[in-house]
Amino acid sequence: MRRLTENIKIAFRSLFLNKTRSFLTMLGIIIGVGAVVAMLSIGTGAQDSVISSVQDIGSNLIIITPGNPEEGDQVMGPQMMFAGDTAELDEEDVRAIERDAELITEVSPVVFGSAVVSYLNRNTQPQVFGSNEKGMQLYNVELEKGKFYSKGDVSSSANITVIGQTVVKKLFNNIEPVGKIIKINGQNFRVIGTLKSRGTDSFGNDQDNIITIPVTTVQTKLYGSSSYDMILTQSISEESIDEATEEIKDILRRSRDIRIGEKNDFSVRSQTQILDIISTITNIFTVVIAGIASISLLVGGIGIMNIMLVSVTERTREIGIRKAIGATNRDILIQFLVESIVLSITGGIFGILFAVLISVIINNFTVLETSISTFPILIALSFSTVVGLFFGIYPAMRAARLNPIDALRYE
């Protein structure tokens, strides 16, 4: 134990003696460890914020989309939710759910799009969110001023809209927007309310750059289509969410005349299932990062081995002296092994500090959120220890095997 502390002291002394060289050697490990920890912190941060924004959408939400990528083409990622397929969702489906579902409280069809919106000489191009009167409630969006459109407005395809804060800022500079007439794709719409700010989502998208319009108006007057991009529903309770999902599947199979044995041409997903998909994606991300990181740690390790071999040669005489004085082969082996481990652990610690710095910068200067957890730090540290051990063994063995007489004569 005493000799171990002695060895650690020797190791630090020789690291400090060749500061530049030690730093350059550690750079591989610093970059490797720094990259893993930083990327994982970005990954975890993104995962956290995606999850919280999914949870933000509204509780007990069930989302029905056309097409069925899970049982058809293997599409991964966000497209999974909107995979275009020939099958479409329409009014029939909404009616069937409203009529037959017992475990569902609210239903709203949704159409997405974008449109050019103008007021006087100002214009902007926000996202269009077409829904019925329940849409905002399902989506957990709150009103700031005015009111939301009513069931009557939806059935009469009224030219009215509720606008988000970004649109308010861009079109109405200090002017009260509620009651004003704006043009959407050239048609007159009356602003009846404004939405509370929701900030940016986890992908950096501005969630306030949005206008909501009755879905019927969007279909007939803006895009001229009869299908929906998705149907939002809400189960009556958290416990019944899986049952409600199954119920909707049954109802839609019946209403869409899908025979037994045939695949669904639509998808029904609850929030929990979406969260599962997200974690699958982030896990793949993690594995890829780990792969890249292990390559850079490998390269860093080779750097350590290289410099340790140089160090053994340089210190041949020192090894000779130590051996003449009574150091065993094992003493020398341990001395150099400790040195390479100290080198790689120091690199690992610098790498972690580097990653923390990066993640703080990203947190403060970009829309991405990062979160540093202890797990990747521990993994990175133990990994760099193993690298030091593994790549230190060969040089240390060369040092240990030196013949003391030859070593003493070495100039």
Place this chain on the structure above:
Amino acid sequence: MDNDGFIIKIRKMKKIYSIGRISVPALKGIDLDIKSGELIAVMGPSGSGKSTLMNIIGVLDTPTSGSYFLDGVDVGKVKDNELAVIRNKKIGFVFQTFNLLSRVNLFGNVELPLIYSRERLRDKKQKILEAIDSVGLTDWIRHKPNELSGGEKQRVAIARALVNQPSIILADEPTGNLDSRTGEEIMGIFQRLNREGKTIVVVTHEMAIARHTRRIIFLKDGRISGQEMVGNQLSAEEILEKMPKLDDVI
């Protein structure tokens, strides 16, 4: 075993170096006994085998044949790791080129043998300070070797050789890199240590140095060609007194 007061007993020792297919005999049959408490010199021209003999006596190397008993231990039958223990416990080396660790201060250099000593030492620091004191370098304890003169470096090396209280001190051309006055000083330290009971073997090619010891072994071509009991042993103290001091010269 009974070592009859002999700390070193060498019988028919041969050492042959093989370089590729060529065999070079360095020692061709040496018989040598050294008593405990002796101060002895080994002399010979270069290539006579004195360095090889020194390395074998110092357990840095093993003989090709023959036997070597050091303090009753048959060194030929000892494994590598135990050889390191013998070097640590029984032998104190003093080299011509000092062989100090340049990055470590004086204290650390003298401490070195104790680091590799397997025993737990309670009075370790005391031992180091005593060894440094016995060569008169207490004031330099935190200095590094490159801040010292050649003679001072050699004194550090002697302190390092002493610190583990070995049975024998081996000095390989200890004055070879020093001026005559400093060399005298070093020999004075050896003579004093010998009076205190230490066994000391000095390898040298200078008769003037060898005459400080009590017995001189002459080596030639890998054999002992003769030995001489020194009648009028030189005293380093007396010589130093007669030498002009640095102050007188200036």
